[in-house]
Amino acid sequence: MRDFDVVVLGAGAAGLMCAAEAGRRGRRVLVVDHADKVGKKILISGGGRCNFTNLGCRAENFISENPHFVRSALARFTAADFVAMVERHGIKYHEKTLGQLFCDASSREIVAMLEKECGEARVTIWTSTSVAKLGRREDGRFLVETSQGAVLAEAVVVGTGGLSIPQMGATSFGYEVAREFGLRVTTCRPGLVPFTLRPEDRERWCDLSGVSAMAEAKATDKKAPGFREKILVTHKGLSGPVVLQISSYWKEGEAVELDLAMGEKVFGGLLQKNARRDVAAVFAAVKTVLPGRWAERWVAVNAPELGDGRRDFTNAEIAEMERTMHEWRVLPAGTEGYAKAEVTTGGVDTAELDAKTMEAKKVPGLYFVGEVVDVTGWLGGYNFQWAWASGFCAGQVA
Numbered sequence: 001m002r003d004f005d006v007v008v009l010g011a012g013a014a015g016l017m018c019a020a021e022a023g024r025r026g027r028r029v030l031v032v033d034h035a036d037k038v039g040k041k042i043l044i045s046g047g048g049r050c051n052f053t054n055l056g057c058r059a060e061n062f063i064s065e066n067p068h069f070v071r072s073a074l075a076r077f078t079a080a081d082f083v084a085m086v087e088r089h090g091i092k093y094h095e096k097t098l099g100q101l102f103c104d105a106s107s108r109e110i111v112a113m114l115e116k117e118c119g120e121a122r123v124t125i126w127t128s129t130s131v132a133k134l135g136r137r138e139d140g141r142f143l144v145e146t147s148q149g150a151v152l153a154e155a156v157v158v159g160t161g162g163l164s165i166p167q168m169g170a171t172s173f174g175y176e177v178a179r180e181f182g183l184r185v186t187t188c189r190p191g192l193v194p195f196t197l198r199p200e201d202r203e204r205w206c207d208l209s210g211v212s213a214m215a216e217a218k219a220t221d222k223k224a225p226g227f228r229e230k231i232l233v234t235h236k237g238l239s240g241p242v243v244l245q246i247s248s249y250w251k252e253g254e255a256v257e258l259d260l261a262m263g264e265k266v267f268g269g270l271l272q273k274n275a276r277r278d279v280a281a282v283f284a285a286v287k288t289v290l291p292g293r294w295a296e297r298w299v300a301v302n303a304p305e306l307g308d309g310r311r312d313f314t315n316a317e318i319a320e321m322e323r324t325m326h327e328w329r330v331l332p333a334g335t336e337g338y339a340k341a342e343v344t345t346g347g348v349d350t351a352e353l354d355a356k357t358m359e360a361k362k363v364p365g366l367y368f369v370g371e372v373v374d375v376t377g378w379l380g381g382y383n384f385q386w387a388w389a390s391g392f393c394a395g396q397v398a
């Protein structure tokens with residue numbers, strides 16, 4: 001039977017970071033992954049350029065039952081620490097927007113960097129290897145039964161990620177391990193995911209698929225933050241960064257409020273003395289915030305018919321249009337699910353873990369890192385920063 005100090009389950013962002021750190025301490029580390037190569041999600045991330053961190057990363061950018069849990073790990077391994085590693089490896093990068101750092105060339109560079117770090121730390125990596133069972137022997141060591149044979153380890157780090165993109169090998173393995181060892185797992189949902197619309201809304205908007213605008217989105221949960229980014233109409237519903245962000249706070253049956261003018265008055269000019277208040281004037285005003293096709297449709301849906309031979313809208317009608325522009329209440333039918341979600345919200349309850357080390361309080365030697373934990377970052381490089389930071393912390397002690 002093979003014998004290691006640490007077995008890391010999952011060769012993703014968190015697992016590889018943890019393995020390299022533990023290996024550097026002289027620990028004999030094995031990483032096991034059922035995929036045929038390491039870091040597959042890193043490869044497809046950020047449109048192939050990996051948004052690997054965010055310069056403004058703070059605890060407030062994460063969702064968790066315990067919002068304070070992330071503080072310690074994020075302070076111990078910061079965005080600047082990861083940037084220093086990227087620079088040490090000569091990887092060129094740029095800030096796209098809002099502190100988001102991307103590779104200039106390709107996310108393959110980040111995977112190559114992690115492989116090099118693991119190589120230098122003498123980490124053994126087994127890909128295309130499944131894990132049948134994880135148990136604990138009487139001597140306290142873990143027995144990991146893999147398709148390449150059984151392995152003994154003093155410590156096991158679970159970095160098997162969340163449920164998103166099952167077609168790329170995502171599994172519920174990490175949650176099952178947690179439950180088997182008596183640890184609570186919070187409710188999991190797809191996060192950073194497009195909304196689907198109900199049939200009547202789909203009919204109204206979805207033939208505009210491909211049009212986008214800026215918007216502010218708010219969830220029903222008033223404690224949730226608002227977001228101001230792009231919204232995109234899709235053939236099934238709504239997407240774009242602002243929708244992905246708010247989706248992580250959304251629960252089945254709740255509405256989402258969208259302000260298509262982000263607080264700016266749209267129809268103020270129409271209320272001035274002697275101003276034209278006809279359909280053409282309304283359309284011109286709407287076009288200042290929405291692109292042409294969307295503006296046309298918005299007017300068709302929201303501007304009332306002018307009856308009684310009237311040419312102009314009344315002040316009350318204009319005020320109502322103003323309100324509708326700022327308070328578009330959308331009741332999504334659902335989301336596009338794990339197949340399209342960038343992340344999974346929920347996971348191993350942070351109350352079960354030590355915030356400094358990621359070790360399970362009830363099961364010494366068992367660690368959980370990355371997305372499998374009930375920590376979900378906003379869109380914008382935060383999820384990788386959590387993976388690096390939590391992996392780093394476990395790697396210092398496992």
Ligand code: FDA
Pocket residue numbers: 009010011012013014015032033034035038039040041042044045046047050051052053129130131159160161162164165168169170171172173341342343369370371372380381382383384385387
């Ligand atoms: P990760 O999913 O990376 O790794 C888990 C590993 O465990 C995988 O290699 C998997 O094969 C393996 N595994 C699973 N079950 C197993 C089992 N039963 N046995 C063996 N191995 C098993 N974030 C960000 O910050 N910036 C970005 O640009 C993007 N972009 C992005 C795009 C897309 C399309 C997606 C889907 C996601 C993103 N993300 C992102 C999110 C980010 O990819 C994600 O949060 C991290 O990869 C999580 O890292 P982990 O190491 O926890 O899991």
